[in-house]
Amino acid sequence: MAAKAKKAARAKAAKPANKVKKTKPLSKPAKAAARPAAGSPAPGMRPAAKPAKALGKITFYGHYLSIPSIKVGLMLSLAGVEHDYRHVDLRAGEQKSPHFLAINRFGQVPALVDDGTAFCQSNVILEHLSEAAGKFGGKNEAQQRLIHEWLLWEADLMATGLGATRAQAVFYNADVAVLTYLRGRGNRALDTLNATLGKQPFLTGTQPTIADIACAPWIAYADEAGIPLDPHANVQSWFQRMSALPGWKSPKDALPRP
Numbered sequence: 001m002a003a004k005a006k007k008a009a010r011a012k013a014a015k016p017a018n019k020v021k022k023t024k025p026l027s028k029p030a031k032a033a034a035r036p037a038a039g040s041p042a043p044g045m046r047p048a049a050k051p052a053k054a055l056g057k058i059t060f061y062g063h064y065l066s067i068p069s070i071k072v073g074l075m076l077s078l079a080g081v082e083h084d085y086r087h088v089d090l091r092a093g094e095q096k097s098p099h100f101l102a103i104n105r106f107g108q109v110p111a112l113v114d115d116g117t118a119f120c121q122s123n124v125i126l127e128h129l130s131e132a133a134g135k136f137g138g139k140n141e142a143q144q145r146l147i148h149e150w151l152l153w154e155a156d157l158m159a160t161g162l163g164a165t166r167a168q169a170v171f172y173n174a175d176v177a178v179l180t181y182l183r184g185r186g187n188r189a190l191d192t193l194n195a196t197l198g199k200q201p202f203l204t205g206t207q208p209t210i211a212d213i214a215c216a217p218w219i220a221y222a223d224e225a226g227i228p229l230d231p232h233a234n235v236q237s238w239f240q241r242m243s244a245l246p247g248w249k250s251p252k253d254a255l256p257r258p
Contacts, residue, residue: 055132056115058083061103063090064255067163068122069110070217073254075126075210078247079135087258123151126210136210146204150211153192161186162218165225179226186227189218190235197234201241208245216242220251 060076060083062069076083088094088109095107104111104120112119114132119125127148130137138144165182168174174182193215196203203211219239222229229236242248 055081055129059086059113060084061086061088061100061111061113062109062255063088064257066090066109067217067221067251068108068159070251070254071122071214072110072112072125072129074217074249074251075129075136075213077249077254078213078245079129079133080247081129081133085256087256089258123155123210123214126151126214130210136208136213138204138209143204143209147209147211150203151214154211154214157185157189157192158215158218161189162222162225162227165227166221169226170224183225183227186222186225190222190227190229190232193238194232194234197238201238208242212238212242217251217254 058076058081060072062073062085064070064087073085075081088100090109094100095104095109100111101107103113103118106120108120110120110122110125112125112128114128119128138147161182165179165186168179168182193203200206202208203215216239219229219235243250
């Protein structure tokens with residue numbers, strides 16, 4: 001018995017004094033959710049609006065009888081953008097001069113130069129000024145899309161409806177059948193505006209945007225186009241709201257006359 005007790009004591013002494021108990025390996029940590037890059041919106045949040053770009057030295061080329069020019073002139077006034085104005089003598093063909101064609105390859109007014117970069121087509125100019133000045137643009141992606149849709153619609157139906165009718169009636173003494181067709185397009189445009197403006201104060205919501213600035217000047221020339229506004233009460237109210245905006249000018253007096 002004594003021999004067995006000594007043998008057990010020696011075996012116990014031979015074992016490590018600080019035996020570490022084996023444990024199961026830690027489970028791998030759950031994969032962390034992807035974090036947005038610095039400056040990115042959190043998941044489910046709308047991206048922040050792009051900061052406005054700084055406007056440089058602005059030179060605006062136009063003509064007081066050109067409604068597309070008037071649209072740009074009104075935007076510059078409403079947005080409070082300082083600029084130099086250059087009258088382009090259309091009757092003398094100045095818009096076809098090499099100097100002007102270097103600015104606007106289409107040989108049309110309006111044109112705008114921002115720190116050496118030239119812009120043409122009135123609605124493109126409106127979009128540039130809105131983004132650069134940070135005014136009269138959309139508050140979110142959906143409204144920006146609506147604005148762009150209205151700008152394309154304006155160029156299609158307002159310009160060819162009210163604009164072309166006025167041009168044919170005032171400047172070209174068009175045939176009655178031609179005027180009847182064009183006035184039909186003008187009334188279609190006014191019907192569309194009237195329906196939309198019966199639901200909200202401005203074309204894309206509760207505040208004016210460049211969509212309104214693009215469409216409103218044509219209303220001032222509806223009389224010259226021979227298109228009455230009496231059936232379109234919502235359009236008349238909207239035009240009054242536009243006329244009350246700080247910086248608004250009567251479209252017929254918006255640009256200097258030489």
